[in-house]
Amino acid sequence: MNEQSKPKNPAPKKSARRKLNPKQLEQNRREFLRSSALAVGMIGFSLVGLLPVVQGKTLALRPPGALKTPADESDFLAACIKCGQCVQVCPVNAIKLAELDKGAGIGVPYIDARAQACDFSCDGLQCVLACPTGALTHDLDYPADSRMGYARLAEPRKCLAIQGKGFKGQARGPDYQGILRYDDVDRWNPIPVADYPYDLELCDLCVRQCPIEIRIAQCAEEEAAREQNKDRVAQRQGNECPPKHAIALEPIVSEDGIRRMKPVILDGCVGCGVCEMICPPEPPAIVIDILQDADHIGGVS
């Protein structure tokens, strides 16, 4: 088997190709059959792994910069080398690697926004910078350049703002593990959401915690500071300041004639999922869709 049977004559004549006896022939035949079965089995199993991706069952919220269109992730899945470097650099541990149930999508990064969304705490899109293969494309520089998913008010009746309710306490309860960056607590290190209780007259958590809205507010403050102090503040470049608002509370009049506030998703939304993460009701009133709704904003590609 591993050792070849030793021929009696160590140097057989040129033309004398060893004749195989019937037993050896039978062994060879079996080995050939076994090898064929192994080939069919292995290739077959690996091809089964293509099913989930071909059926589109692997669609998921991906890290910013993922090389994909909302409905087509094939380039992203092809380019990903499944090393998890994006997982390692994420300051809020938002990125997970997919399991074998995703077939050929195994080891590819995704984000479960309800459990832990990307809040762009790293500012510099660390996952994009870490990606060795360009599966997360380096084409974008700032959070506002990305397009991860599409926020949607899926359960308006659950929305506390629409109900006219405020919110007091821990947004997701005491046992929730998720973390976010709160600039007023610590500019550099995210803290557990459970450690940051709110006391709001009207719930506006989805607007308040939106990373794009937070950045717009900061830019406005910096702009004001610059007005006072023209020479001392560095010039800004590119999309460092988001050009468009992402979400806002807008007044509506409900059927019973009562004026209420409703979260409305705007053109600047990148679909990061922080609104879904922070939304107190279960299931959340606002969710992230992977595919764009027909009546929504145009995608940034």
Add this chain to the structure above:
Amino acid sequence: MSYITESLRQLYGSEPRRPEKAEISPEAQAIHLFKKQNPFDAIAFEAHRQAHAKDAKKWRNRRWATLLVINLLFLVSYYFDIQLLEGALTASRFMGFHMADLNSALQVTLAFKHMVLNLVIGTATIFVLWLLLGGRTFCSWVCPYHLLSEWAEKLHLYLADKGLVKDRSFNRKVRSLFYLIFALLALLSGYTVFETISVTGIVSRALIYGPGVAMIWVGLVLLFEVFYSRRAWCRYVCPIGITYGVVGALSPLRVKFVLKDCHHEGDCRKACLVPHVLDMTVKGKAVHTEVDVSADCTRCGMCVDVCPTNSLRFEIKGLGKHL
């Protein structure tokens, strides 16, 4: 040159070439003849063998230590966030410098049909590294599945010894078939199909990011190796071995067979993952007094450990006289 062609032949899955008598150098012929005329003293050899058995784990221990350190470095680096060795075996950064597994990089490039600069840098780095270190050295000194497989092999040999299991061989050419098919699948489907079943990638990620259901697949492959066919994955399936083997064909780091003291008892071939590479240790087959082991060899050092007469050694080609 003949070393490279013979290496590629063996990597492809052909049986080692049987030398013609005319090819055997006069010096080697003299030794073969001498051994024929002066049979070894079997009892003295057995004593020699027993004496050697005590320190027969030198290279294995070094290798296991290296393999564990490298794989745990990934884990420690991530767990303590020291950014020493980030990523997994498929692609990583050592102190910020890109490294990419050659086979994973190849699969990604075939599927994606595009190579960004970071991947080029990472692939080139790893290529040069394993060019110096012996190619398939990756398999036995780094691949975490190899270690699991070694333990499964121990169990297999124990059970085989008891007569409970039988080792069934496959045609080694099937690995080349896998290589071709997985390359074509990546190219045509646009997905890195092999990575779905790559036990190397799965074990490496499981170690770093925590195990998942994919480890069931690894378990099944291990069971297959224990109960059906010894070291089947590494011997007959894994394309990573071929990729690194081709690199190793150009590498100066090899295992060398020295004919003079060899008793041709075959201990090395029993220990070896790829015993066909040790064909020259069969009595009368060595064509020179010293023969290099082909690039399908993983440089694991098991034969070096087990050889009672020190007839198998590590060498760095071209540096022999300076070592």
